[in-house]
Amino acid sequence: MIVSMNPKSSIAESYRLLRTKIQFSFKDQESRTVMVTSSQGGEGKTTTISNLAIAYAQEGKKVLLIDADLRKPSLHRIFPQLNHQGLSSLLTGHCSIQDAVQPTDFEHLDLLPSGPVPGNPSELIDSAAMHQLLQQLKQQYDVLLVDTPAVLAASDAVIVGSICDGVIMVAAPGKVRKEHLKKAREQLEHVHARMLGVVMNRVV
Numbered sequence: 001m002i003v004s005m006n007p008k009s010s011i012a013e014s015y016r017l018l019r020t021k022i023q024f025s026f027k028d029q030e031s032r033t034v035m036v037t038s039s040q041g042g043e044g045k046t047t048t049i050s051n052l053a054i055a056y057a058q059e060g061k062k063v064l065l066i067d068a069d070l071r072k073p074s075l076h077r078i079f080p081q082l083n084h085q086g087l088s089s090l091l092t093g094h095c096s097i098q099d100a101v102q103p104t105d106f107e108h109l110d111l112l113p114s115g116p117v118p119g120n121p122s123e124l125i126d127s128a129a130m131h132q133l134l135q136q137l138k139q140q141y142d143v144l145l146v147d148t149p150a151v152l153a154a155s156d157a158v159i160v161g162s163i164c165d166g167v168i169m170v171a172a173p174g175k176v177r178k179e180h181l182k183k184a185r186e187q188l189e190h191v192h193a194r195m196l197g198v199v200m201n202r203v204v
Contacts, residue, residue: 003054004106012051018168018199019055025166025196033134033144034196035068035164037157039184040150043172044201049147050078057109061142064101066112068148068160070121073114075147079104086115090133091124097136110141126159134163151184161193169198 003012026032036049053065067075068087076083081102089095090112101112118124137144146164148157161167167188171181181198188195 003051003058007058012055015048015051015055018052019059022052022166022168022196029165032142032166033138033146033164034166034168035146035148035157035160035193036168036170037148037161037184038150038170038172039152039176039180041072041153043150043170043176045150045170046074046078046147048168048170048199048201049145050075053109053145054106056143056145057106060108062140063109063143063145064112064137064141065104065109066137066144066146067114068125068146068156070114070118070124070156071149071154073117075111076113079106079111081111081113083113083115086113087133088115088118088121088124090115091127091129092118093129097133097140112137122155122159125156131163151187152180158187158191158193161188162191164193166194166196168196170201171198172201 002009003015006012022034036045038045053063056063065075066087067073070088073083085095086100090100101110104111146160148160151157
C-alpha cells in the first residue's frame with residue numbers, strides 16, 4: 001500500500017492524481033460509486049483500487065471498499081480481515097450491513113469483503129438485492145469503490161459496471177492485448193457503463 005507506506009513517492013502522487021481526476025468527473029455529485037476492473041486478471045486492478053481507497057480516506061472522505069469478486073476474492077487478505085461473511089452473505093440475507101462491513105487500520109476506510117464464495121455469483125450480482133444494497137450504502141458513505149473480476153473472465157464486472165456511476169479500467173502494457181482491451185470496453189459500453197478512463201499500470 002504505497003500511498004500509506006511511501007506517501008511522498010511519485011507513485012503515491014499518481015494515485016492522488018487519479019483520485020482528483022475522478023472527483024472532477026463527479027464534481028456535481030455528493031456520492032459516487034466507482035468500479036475498478038481490467039480486461040483480464042493480473043493487471044493490477046486490486047492494487048490500484050486499494051491504493052485509491054486509501055488516497056480517498058486520507059482526504060477525509062468516508063470510503064467503503066467493496067470486494068465484488070465473488071469468485072477469487074482478495075481484499076480481505078490485503079487489509080487483513082476475516083471473510084466469514086460479507087457481500088455474498090448480505091445478498092442472500094444471512095447477515096446485516098453492520099455485521100458484514102469491517103473497519104480497516106486506515107481512518108475513514110471500511111471494507112465489505114466478498115464473504116463465502118457462492119455457487120451462483122453472477123445471479124447474486126445481478127439481483128435486486130445488489131441494486132438496493134448499493135443505494136443503501138451510498139447513503140452512508142461518500143465514496144464506494146467496487147473491485148470486480150476481470151471483464152473477460154466473467155460477466156460480473158459488466159453487470160456491476162451497469163449500476164455504478166463510473167468505471168476505471170486498469171491495463172498493464174506488455175501483458176494486455178489491444179484486442180482484449182477493446183473487447184472489454186465494448187462489453188461495458190454495451191450496458192451503457194460510464195467509462196471514466198484507463199489507468200496504465202506498471203509503466204516505467
